[in-house]
Amino acid sequence: LAKTTQPISMDSYEGQEVNITCSHNNIATNDYITWYQQFPSQGPRFIIQGYKTKVTNEVASLFIPADRKSSTLSLPRVSLSDTAVYYCLVGLDNYGQNFVFGPGTRLSVLP
Amino acid sequence: DTAVSQTPKYLVTQMGNDKSIKCEQNLGHDTMYWYKQDSKKFLKIMFSYNNKELIINETVPNRFSPKSPDKAHLNLHINSLELGDSAVYFCASSQDTGGNTEAFFGQGTRLTVV
Numbered sequence: 395l396a397k398t399t400q401p402i403s404m405d406s407y408e409g410q411e412v413n414i415t416c417s418h419n420n421i422a423t424n425d426y427i428t429w430y431q432q433f434p435s436q437g438p439r440f441i442i443q444g445y446k447t448k449v450t451n452e453v454a455s456l457f458i459p460a461d462r463k464s465s466t467l468s469l470p471r472v473s474l475s476d477t478a479v480y481y482c483l484v485g486l487d488n489y490g491q492n493f494v495f496g497p498g499t500r501l502s503v504l505p
Numbered sequence: 506d507t508a509v510s511q512t513p514k515y516l517v518t519q520m521g522n523d524k525s526i527k528c529e530q531n532l533g534h535d536t537m538y539w540y541k542q543d544s545k546k547f548l549k550i551m552f553s554y555n556n557k558e559l560i561i562n563e564t565v566p567n568r569f570s571p572k573s574p575d576k577a578h579l580n581l582h583i584n585s586l587e588l589g590d591s592a593v594y595f596c597a598s599s600q601d602t603g604g605n606t607e608a609f610f611g612q613g614t615r616l617t618v619v
Contacts, residue, residue: 436613492606
């Protein structure tokens with residue numbers, strides 16, 4: 395399992411772009427990078443997934459440098475409703491399990 | 506139409522009781538999971554299961570057992586409940602266990618043991 399490191403928390407203001415970086419130095423060749431979002435009292439929800447370079451969807455962009463040792467989730471023009479915990483997931487654990495979550499990054503969007 | 510549904514949403518019970526939480530997915534997925542999210546908000550995988558293999562996180566007490574009557578259901582049975590079992594339990598499913606698949610989560614069951 396590629397160990398991931400993210401900031402524990404971040405603050406932002408409405409309308410700003412937020413970038414959350416995840417470090418995964420020992421990412422394996424076959425590993426994908428996936429981000430999930432969790433609102434209070436709800437289950438996590440898939441945001442975006444990528445393998446290399448850049449991926450964009452209607453919610454976010456994911457930037458992955460050539461060495462793939464880190465990735466950055468970019469949320470354009472955040473609103474109060476983007477306040478949530480964001481998780482970066484990479485690879486399988488020692489039991490071959492997918493979807494193993496770390497502590498995540500708690501994003502607070504302020505008015 | 507809810508993709509992954511859990512029942513009940515809230516469960517309050519006394520120590521020592523045995524309880525079950527039900528989970529159903531209508532996505533046709535092959536793999537289902539149970540997670541525990543404690544008061545510190547850490548989301549820990551407990552089990553992953555498909556019709557071929559059950560993977561158990563070694564830290565899960567054997568009082569917890571998954572039961573799958575069919576591919577669309579994975580119920581969680583908990584025996585001799587303890588105060589420390591109080592948490593939110595999430596069920597999830599995915600098409601397979603590959604690294605490029607997506608997991609879909611239920612809304613969670615808040616278990617309170619008194």
